[in-house]
């Protein structure tokens with residue numbers, strides 16, 4: 001199995017973000033609330049230039065609230081870092097972010113002295129969705145623009161905040177195989193990077209350990225099977241992913257299972273392994 005990986009892109013992106021950081025007052029780092037650590041890029045710390053950083057734990061509607069709370073507390077222990085769970089399309093929640101930006105930069109935000117900010121994060125965490133909500137209109141994604149980009153435009157949010165319109169694209173640092181699988185299970189890594197069946201079996205094993213009751217309820221099971229592969233088969237049987245002769249189409253079952261988990265059909269779940277955030281972070285940064 002191959003994981004498609006782009007270290008070249010990553011160092012280039014970090015260089016560009018580092019340059020932009022000079023001109024801005026606060027960094028908004030968008031994370032997937034279901035994966036507060038695995039969806040972050042800890043190299044950002046090296047290019048932050050001690051600027052204040054707000055970690056937005058987006059997709060909070062899909063994440064396990066207890067896990068999100070623990071990570072918010074953990075992140076806020078770091079100097080200059082604030083953390084805010086939200087749902088990017090939700091206007092009142094985006095307004096809370098605006099309030100927090102103003103709290104973090106109390107000396108700017110007046111006429112002639114706007115707060116300059118930029119949004120960074122790995123693909124698929126909801127950067128564009130958040131920018132659109134903040135701007136109150138649809139802004140083209142960086143990837144949708146012609147290759148030759150002129151000087152980065154800024155969006156005036158008309159509330160004392162200027163937003164760089166180019167979301168700073170980071171890549172996740174996947175030092176451990178588990179991180180790659182967690183990202184794939186949540187949908188942050190595309191379908192081509194890892195095999196659906198493997199990711200589905202990984203997700204089944206994880207769900208059996210962490211959220212057995214949600215599995216039983218969603219897939220109408222009195223007891224869970226012993227093996228994760230059998231769990232994927234059980235999902236396939238429940239959802240009718242069958243081939244001729246009634247045999248479960250495991251690939252299709254895994255794909256459907258992942259789609260369900262990503263959409264929150266089984267309930268609000270987080271994909272970060274159990275343990276305190278401090279333990280997880282220390283363990284993964286050692287790798």
Ligand code: G4P
Nearest residue numbers: 058059060061086087088089122123124125126127128129
């Ligand atoms: P990106 O710029 O960081 O790459 O992410 P983008 O905003 O494109 O969002 C990626 C996907 O995540 C989109 O779904 C988007 O709707 C969804 N999303 C963003 N924020 C939230 C959130 O707070 N909660 C939930 N549940 N979903 C969120 P998509 O299926 O790829 O596109 P679409 O069909 O919704 O347009």
